[in-house]
Amino acid sequence: MSPLPENPLKIAVVGCGAVTELRHLPALAQRHDVQIVALVDNNQNRAQKLADDFLVPRVLPNHQALLDLGVEAAIVAVPNHLHASVSVDLLRAGVHLLVEKPMALTVAECDTMIEAAALGKAVLAVGFVRRFLHAARFVKWAIDDGFLGRIRSFDVRDGYVFAWPMASDFFFRKEKAGGGVLMDAGVHTLDELLWWLGEVRSFEYYDDSLGGVEADCELHLTFESGVSGILEASRTRNLRNTAIIRGERGELEVGLWQNALQLRLSGSPVEIVGQGGIWHSAEAPDQDNVSIIVDEHDDFLSAIRTGRSPAVGGVAAKQSIELVEACYRQRRPLVAAWEETNVERSVR
Numbered sequence: 001m002s003p004l005p006e007n008p009l010k011i012a013v014v015g016c017g018a019v020t021e022l023r024h025l026p027a028l029a030q031r032h033d034v035q036i037v038a039l040v041d042n043n044q045n046r047a048q049k050l051a052d053d054f055l056v057p058r059v060l061p062n063h064q065a066l067l068d069l070g071v072e073a074a075i076v077a078v079p080n081h082l083h084a085s086v087s088v089d090l091l092r093a094g095v096h097l098l099v100e101k102p103m104a105l106t107v108a109e110c111d112t113m114i115e116a117a118a119l120g121k122a123v124l125a126v127g128f129v130r131r132f133l134h135a136a137r138f139v140k141w142a143i144d145d146g147f148l149g150r151i152r153s154f155d156v157r158d159g160y161v162f163a164w165p166m167a168s169d170f171f172f173r174k175e176k177a178g179g180g181v182l183m184d185a186g187v188h189t190l191d192e193l194l195w196w197l198g199e200v201r202s203f204e205y206y207d208d209s210l211g212g213v214e215a216d217c218e219l220h221l222t223f224e225s226g227v228s229g230i231l232e233a234s235r236t237r238n239l240r241n242t243a244i245i246r247g248e249r250g251e252l253e254v255g256l257w258q259n260a261l262q263l264r265l266s267g268s269p270v271e272i273v274g275q276g277g278i279w280h281s282a283e284a285p286d287q288d289n290v291s292i293i294v295d296e297h298d299d300f301l302s303a304i305r306t307g308r309s310p311a312v313g314g315v316a317a318k319q320s321i322e323l324v325e326a327c328y329r330q331r332r333p334l335v336a337a338w339e340e341t342n343v344e345r346s347v348r
Contacts (some may be wrong), residue, residue: 008035009301010070014063014086015077016041016050018165019100024075025054027293033301037069067093073123073304076100080183081176084109087124091116096123098300098310102187103317105178107325110318117314125300125310126317128191132295133287134276135254135261136192139245143196148247151197151227156243158189158256159234162215173213180213183324186233189256190320191312192243193231197223205327206334218334219327259287 011034013020020039028036038058041047047059060066063086066074073096076086084104087097091113103126104110117124130136142148159181162171171177171184182190194200202222207214215235222228232239242260244253250265263272275286287295296311303310 008033009072009304010035010037011073011075012036012038012040012066012069012071013075013077014040014066014090015075015079015082015100016043016047017077017079020075020077021050022165023289023293024077025050026290027297029054030290030294031297034073037071038066040066063090066090066095071095073097073301079176080105080178084113087113088116091120091122091124094120094122096300096304098125098127098296100127101191101317101320102178102183102324103314103321105183105321107318107322110314110321114314114318123300123303123310124314125303126312126314127296128188128312128317128320129292129296130188130192130256131195131311132292132299133255133259134278135259136276138261138276139243139252139254140196142252143245147249148245148252149249151225151245151247153227153246154193154197154229154243155246156189156193156229156231156256157239158185158231158241159216159237159239160241161238162235171213177213179324179328180207180209180215180217181233181235182207182214182217182219182327184235186217186219186231187320187324189231189233189243190323191317192256193221194319194323195316196245197225197227199224200323203323203327203330204332205330206332208334208336209331210333214334216334216336217327 013024013036016039028034036056038060039047039051039056040060040063042061044059044061051059074090076083076097076099078086080102083099087099090097104113113124143151177183200221201224204220207217217233219231221231241256242253243256244251250263253262259275261274261276299311
């Protein structure tokens with residue numbers, strides 16, 4: 001945690017859904033270097049309940065009202081379709097922002113947000129929290145350092161039966177969410193793969209959207225380095241929830257949502273199973289949902305105070321939206337396992 005400054009930074013939270021209630025507010029409540037001055041939500045009853053629980057002095061119905069309070073920073077956690085409009089207003093006014101993922105619904109909206117941040121001289125960070133998992137950072141080092149030798153392939157399975165405690169139904173409305181599992185949890189995985197492996201050369205994308213939001217999808221990717229592999233994402237099935245990176249010397253399997261690692265080296269009869277940790281640090285390797293958000297907030301606030309770029313700025317975050325847009329333009333129907341079985345039977 002950052003040391004107590006003489007003048008704590010005035011911060012607001014825009015959007016009072018589950019991610020604010022369960023993650024951002026508990027993480028902010030642990031800090032002494034910020035002052036939460038307001039919560040913003042059009043559901044005033046819900047916002048007031050959270051304000052009472054976390055001792056926040058004001059509840060406001062819209063984000064424009066923040067500009068009269070001298071707010072220096074804000075966390076934007078509204079439904080996806082509002083990310084761009086809310087962010088542009090605040091960034092142009094010089095308010096530093098941490099915006100929940102996805103950054104926006106389109107590349108054009110992302111560009112508008114980046115331009116607004118430059119105009120307002122404001123920090124724009126995007127909430128790709130997996131970048132703060134120690135295990136994910138170890139994978140990044142292992143790839144860049146050549147620890148595994150030349151990387152050959154990857155295999156990512158990311159899925160749970162959907163059970164997020166929603167405060168609204170926007171996840172299932174295409175016009176508000178922008179898409180289904182790929183735009184939601186999938187952008188986390190795309191961000192990681194782009195961070196680890198670089199630019200994409202080609203892809204094939206399949207989903208079950210049928211004009212709505214997809215619950216299951218499959219993406220076959222080849223990167224400019226020649227590395228290829230598969231990403232499978234689901235809201236209907238509990239998948240492995242790991243990424244496997246295979247290289248000449250062995251393979252790393254990393255938890256997508258947990259700080260967990262497995263290292264298997266070629267020719268070795270045993271594997272190493274453990275957690276990532278900070279070198280020469282007494283910090284416990286366990287990272288729960290709130291502690292990862294604390295690390296994300298640390299990075300965001302440090303960027304504000306030092307003038308450096310955040311771990312995931314607007315330009316980096318836009319890359320995942322570019323890939324999502326391309327996937328949706330070239331989507332093909334996903335054939336489910338039971339459909340394949342029926343096709344085989346009909347052919348026979």
